Amino acid sequence: MDKKTLELLKNHPLKYAAEEFSLADCAYRKMVAIGVGDFTEYEKAWREFLHRIERVWVKTQAAACGMPGWKKIESEVEALRTSDPLLGYLKQARNVDEHTISDLTKDWNPQFKAVQRGDKIKLTWKEWDRPLLPVKNRGIVYNPPEFHLGKSIEHLKHKGKAEPRVIAELALEFYCDFLNSVSKEVVGNK
Numbered sequence: 001m002d003k004k005t006l007e008l009l010k011n012h013p014l015k016y017a018a019e020e021f022s023l024a025d026c027a028y029r030k031m032v033a034i035g036v037g038d039f040t041e042y043e044k045a046w047r048e049f050l051h052r053i054e055r056v057w058v059k060t061q062a063a064a065c066g067m068p069g070w071k072k073i074e075s076e077v078e079a080l081r082t083s084d085p086l087l088g089y090l091k092q093a094r095n096v097d098e099h100t101i102s103d104l105t106k107d108w109n110p111q112f113k114a115v116q117r118g119d120k121i122k123l124t125w126k127e128w129d130r131p132l133l134p135v136k137n138r139g140i141v142y143n144p145p146e147f148h149l150g151k152s153i154e155h156l157k158h159k160g161k162a163e164p165r166v167i168a169e170l171a172l173e174f175y176c177d178f179l180n181s182v183s184k185e186v187v188g189n190k
Helices: 003-009 015-034 039-064 070-083 085-099 163-185
Strands: 113-117 120-124 135-137 140-142
Touching: 015 039, 015 163, 039 070, 039 085, 039 163, 070 085, 070 163, 085 135, 085 140, 085 163
Parallel strands: none
Antiparallel strands: 113 120, 135 140
């Protein structure tokens, strides 16, 4: 979020939620920039994303609590955060990161092979990816999502594109729409 936008939000009730959204977006951009690079830095950016995107929800709740129209949106989104595989996974992955020492994703295993054929060597390797891992919270296992808002997201996940990045893109889109909706329907009506 640039300084001009922050200045416009200076006295807006959703200022802190918007700042968290901006920080989540920064973490996502770090993941994109790292790509196949340093896994430790990539994973750190993913964990930062999980915390920041969850705080968008928390800061919005704090800002909109008691405002006309909030209860309806809160109820609808809270139901989605429980029932939607992507939103539920994000919430639980953040909880697992905060309260356990579990891994959330794993690095690319290229499985390099060199086979000599006569005087030539043929190199092969597995296509690049960084898959998410199932997370376990309070005895319940949450698998990486295959659906979001009732639609399959499998076509978005392919080799050469890290799974956390796909999930982060969809989450940013969802929470951007959410913030815009709250700003228009709740905060705009105060």
